[in-house]
Amino acid sequence: MRPRWRVGFDPHTCIRHPTPSGKEYIKRPPLATRIPRRAGPPVAVATRIGPSLTKHPTMPATLHTLDSLRLATHDLAPPxxxxxxxxAPWHCSAVLRMLPGRRVVLRLKRASEPPVVAKLFYRRKDYQREYDGHQQLQQQAIDTPAMVHHYQNPEAEQALVLYSFCAGQSLLQCWQQADQADQRLAILGRAVEACAHLHRAGLVQADIHLDNFLATDDHLQVIDCAGISAHPTPLDADRARDNLALLLAQLPATVEDWIAPLWQGYRRVVADPGFDSSALAEAVQRMRTRRWQHYRKKLYRDCSEFHCQARFNRWQVARRDALGPALEQLLVNPDPLIECGQLLKQGNTATVSRVEIEGHRWVVKRYNLKGAGHALSRGLRPSRAWHYWSNAYRLRFEGIATPTPLALVEERFGPLRRRAFLVMESVEGTDLHTALSQPARSPCPPERLKQQVVDLFDTLYRTRLSHGDLKASNLLVTAEGIQLIDLDSLRMHRRPGPLKSALRKDLDRFLRNWEGALREEFETLLAPVAKRLSA
Structure with a gap:
């Protein structure tokens, strides 16, 4: 009798497993084989279908190979x-990077041997770039982790590189831990100096950012060798300027105030860079715009940060680091959980509720349809939840604090959009009016809050954004400071005229919240902002 099987795929072992016949199927992965039920006892049966596949509790420890990890997905998790x-086999304690079918980066340890970072490649060109980049760094005496071993399978596009593991922190981690402006300027100065040394040697790091510089003791190491390319020296001025601008464009717009001293630090290594600080500032603006355009596309597709699902009657995107049984339970049918939750707002066009499942708390915003005419007018346009999702990540991109959006769901009928749901992290705090009028209830000192308001208007101007409804209730005060909420009306402006007009309205709306001494104080603090907007 021909054996029966269900198509089942376990991302931890990357093989097909025999399971009892059933109605649910998982998409067949490439290069996998079927195993009939009589081939032996099943090992590691996936117990759930979807992005959070989990192993059966009786699953033994998984042993992977270079070949098996070709089929690994974002669900791959240590140990x-x-x-x-x-x-002897290596033990994996962390998955540092995952690009399915292309590259996997792991932290490994084996008994009696020092830990290593393993980069597994499944495209020959990626391995070659990594190897060549490391050789170029060594030839120019640029500090980088030692390559312990490298191997390439000549019969298949498989290769690996083992680097010695260096205990330290990336400059991005140092930046995130620094809470003073002078500390952050010093950290950025180290990165600019390292960039200048690369340029003086005729090298360019194509994917240059703070996370690709590793601070160990008193020196800095360059990592991610695949992005290194060699060019004739002296390095072309435009190429050097744009590469340095790309480094600075990764950070909040406030770093523009530091461009002059950072450029001077660059000149201490490269005496004649061929560009001045004003040209560098213009390049930073261009690079920031280009980076946002690239990142915005990732917000709505499957990638390492987001998991996207599209069906005829439903479209969904969610952060991978937030996905789990509780969130999936909410996303399957949010309506009853919204009704049972703590209602925060009930309107014709939107309903907001705080929901709790298994100890997880979220704020869920449902965008309603008022009737057939409203449904028809919204059917062929991106939903308001779609815009809010993009607006929130734009603020995060620019360094403006806002509650993190975790998932976006749109009900659809083919190309027609219907209701939409937005799930955000639940942030404990109070509104700005309460925090300043009743300081005892404020989780943050009043003087710090007032300065953050000034900084917020300054950042909005620099990043060409306007809020559209900047009242005190839309400024949430937490222990860390102010977070901006209710982003449905957030707009990005290309020209200075409309930007200034919109921000003047935001400023007027903000000042209408206050009376007496508080209003006079805010008028004084925001006078430079008002003057800039009137110019």
Whole structure:
């Protein structure tokens, strides 16, 4: 009798497993084989279908190989073991990077041997770039982690590189831990100096950012060798300027105030860079715009940060680091949970509720349709939840604090959009009016809040954004400071005229919240902002 099987795929072992016949199927992965039920006892049966596949509780420890990890997905999670040579298996304690079918980066340890960082490649060109980049750094005496071993399978597009593991922090981690402006300027100065040394040697890091510089003791190491390319020296001025601008464009717009001293630090290494600080400032603006355009596309597709699902009657995107059984339960049918939750707002066009499941708390915003005419007018346009999702990540991109959006769901009928749901993290705090009128209830000192209001208007102007409804109730005060909420009316302006007009309205709306001494104080603090907007 022909054996029966269900198509089942376990991302931890990357093989097909025999399971009882059923109605649910998982998409067949490439290069996998079927195993009939009589081939032996099943090992590791996936117990759920979807982005958060989990192993059965009786699943034994998984042993991977270089070949099996070709089929690994974003669900790959340590601990597991991997056999890379004839010796004992390596134990994986962290997945540092995952590009399915292309590249996997792991932190490994084997008994009696120092830990290593393993980069597994499944495209020959990626391995070659990594190897060549490391060689170029070594030839120019640029500090980088030592390559312990490298291997390429000549019969298949498989390769690996082992680097010695260096205990330290990336400059991005140092930046995030610094809470003073002078500390952050010093950290950025180290990165600019390292960039200048690369340029003086004729090298360019194509994917240059703070996370690609590793601070160990008193020196800095360059990592991610695949992005290194060699050019004739002296390096072309436009190429050097744009590469340095790309580094600075990764950070909030306030770094523009530091461009002059950072450029001077660059000149201490490259005496004649061929560009001045004003040209660098213009390049930073261009690079920031280009980076946002690239990042905005990732917000609505499947990638390492987001998981996207599209069906005829439903479209959904969610942060991978937030996905789990509780959030999935909410996304399957949010309506009853909204009704049972703590209602924060009930309107014709939107309903907001705080929901709690298994100890997880979220704020869920449902965008309603008032009737057939409203449904028809919204059917072929991006939903308001779609715009809010983009607006929130734009603020985060520019360094403006706002509650993190975790998931977006749109009900659809083919190309027609219907209701939409937005799930955000629940942030504990109070509104700005309460925090300043009743300081005892404020989780943050009043003087700090007032300065953050000034900084907020300054950042909005720099980033060409306007809020559209900047009242005190839309400024949420937490222990860390102010977070901006209710982003449905947030707009990005290309020309200075409309930007200034919109921000003047925001400023007037903000000042209408206050009376007496508080209003006079805010008028004084925001006088430079008002003057800039009137110019």
């Amino acid at each position: 597991f073991s991997i056999q890379l040579d004839e010796g």
